Amino acid sequence: MTVKPFHLGWFLNGTSVPAWGQPFSGAIGTQWQSAEIFVDLARAMERACFDYVLIEDNTFVGDRYGDSMEVYLKHAFQAPRQDPMIVATLLAQATSKLGIIPTAGSFAYHPYMLARLVGSLDQLSKGRMGVNLVTGTSDRALQNYGYPGMGEHDSRYDTAEDFINASLALWDTWEPDAVVADVHTGVWADHTKVHRADFESATYSTRGPLNSGPLPQGRPIISQAGGSPRGIAFAAKYADTVIAIQATPAKMKEYRDKVREAAVSFGRNPDDVKVLFGIWPTIGSSQSEADDRIAAARAGVAANLEVALAAMAKSTDIDFANVPLDVPLGELGLSTNGTQQFAEFSARNATLTLREATIARSGAAGPALAGTPDHVAGLMEDIMAEVGGDGFLIGTNGVTRRFIAEITDGLVPELQRRGLTRRGYSFDQLRDNLLEF
Ligand SMILES: Cc1cc2nc3c(=O)[nH]c(=O)nc-3n(C[C@H](O)[C@H](O)[C@H](O)COP(=O)(O)O)c2cc1C
Structure with a gap:
């Protein structure tokens, strides 16, 4: 293909x-x-x-x-x-x-x-x-x-x-051709091509x-x-x-x-x-060098689980220090007003514990x-x-x-x-x- x-x-x-x-x-x-x-x-x-x-x-x-x-x-x-x-x-x-x-x-x-x-x-x-x-x-x-x-x-x-x-x-x-910078006419910008924004909305207003x-x-x-x-x-x-x-x-x-x-x-x-x-x-x-590095990264995450958990805590606004590590994610019912993508991570790894899912993810989402x-x-x-x-x-x-x-x-x-x-x-x-x- x-x-x-x-x-x-x-x-x-x-x-x-x-x-x-x-x-x-x-x-x-x-x-x-x-x-x-x-x-x-x-x-x-x-x-x-x-x-x-x-x-x-x-x-x-x-x-x-x-x-x-x-x-x-x-x-x-x-x-x-x-x-x-x-x-x-x-x-x-x-x-x-x-x-x-x-x-x-x-x-x-x-x-x-x-x-x-x-x-x-x-x-x-x-x-x-x-x-x-x-x-x-x-x-x-x-x-x-x-x-x-x-x-x-x-x-x-x-x-x-x-x-x-x-x-x-x-x-x-500013219209794209507002600036003329014409030394012969002495006009730098054509004022008829520069406009106010006069924007009003529920949250912001600006004049321009x-x-x-x-x-x-x-x-x-x-x-x-x-x-x-x-x-x-x-x-x-x-x-x-x-x-x-x-x-x-x-x-x-x-x-x-x-x-x-x-x-x-x-x-x-x-x-x-x-x-x-x-x-x-x-x-x-x-390939074996790359695989070794993945294994080393996973071992590093396992040895310092708090770092990966703290990273996830920062992006999800969930305090993982208070979440049991060895209960399957599907049983924890975690939710957040932060990123909604955490719900997807939880659902996908429902049978894994927080510890297992975090090590498998090894600090990186994506394939x-x-x-x-x-x-x-x-x-x-x-x-x-x-x-x-x-x-x-x-x-x-x-x-x-x-x-x-x-x-x-x-x-x-x-x-x-x-x-x-x-x-x-x-x-x-x-x-x-x-x-x-
Ligand atoms: C690749 C990527 C990069 C992001 N970069 C930032 C960022 O720099 N700062 C930030 O506050 N949020 C960042 N986010 C979070 C998004 O702004 C957004 O809150 C998140 O994707 C959840 O989207 P949702 O609220 O529609 O579920 C990023 C998300 C992704 C997927």
Whole structure:
């Protein structure tokens, strides 16, 4: 079966350094402030012709596990995390083709502030910017901004919809040809082509126009990660790229089909919504080396179960320190107002205990891909053949320069050799590259 080329994104877990104690991690535990390893990563991504790097974020230090920050800080788990907008600026400066998508919580900004910030970044990067708009998965993030906690799940998406509509109205305040910069007539901008937004909704209002001027891309790339029906509807209505984690190719296909159907129901061309699936590959020079590394990772999780449980506690808002480890998940009846995808994880692993499911997952959701570059490239080809598109979001539980090289100098050349991923960028702007295939 021939597979059409697919897209590659990198899922950067913020600028935290949880791999600081691992082999081949250099001195990242003490050098993290300069974010140099992430600059190296961006340059390597660009060499490997990734479409974009997505900078994940949540704006709090975890303490859900056992009601303490201890595990999170001891293991540098998602803390420290520098502001993704600042990191995006640094990565934009270090690259010229790679797309950059920082995450923003709708609760953490006013739409005008975000529209101006991302608009400015789109200008500075010459049209390579996006924004991953999230509604938050924990009360803690909201509490840092003065709210008591998260609103009810679906109503968060209603607020996010107001937010995005306000932002779009602001990005649209400058017509593309408003700036003429004509030295002969002495006119820099044609004021008849710059408009007020005059946006009013239940949650936000904004007057406009945006004082930072037009964006090279008109609007930045919108990324979304909704997993629930309401989340999928939101993504299908607004997103240019949807990021998702699904355990099997069948689930990926089902998810992508749902997003595409929903996009059609909103009058959009489904090919304009690129769905990228999270994978956490383990690459070795031989199959046995890769298998050994998976076994070592599982043993590491088993020996330090609290780290994996604390990670899940942070994203689900469930305190796993108070959940029995050796009772089947199906009997526990856990639920959350955070990510609804945990319900799916519980249902899929209903017969496993929390301990067993956590070790099997080994800190990474998505399908297990392990082996030589050639073998993993083949697995990715097979998955895309079954799913139909549109690509993968590659992640790791902790960036080291060794892992970067395994992907960009090991795996990607194999994908390119098979004609599955691009060997060069056809365009300067992110949207054009995303829409190329
Ligand atoms: C690949 C991926 C990346 C995500 N990145 C973030 C993030 O950076 N920050 C955040 O607060 N939530 C993030 N989320 C959580 C989503 O925003 C969303 O809450 C989650 O997918 C659940 O969707 P649902 O609420 O529609 O079930 C991410 C989810 C996925 C699947």
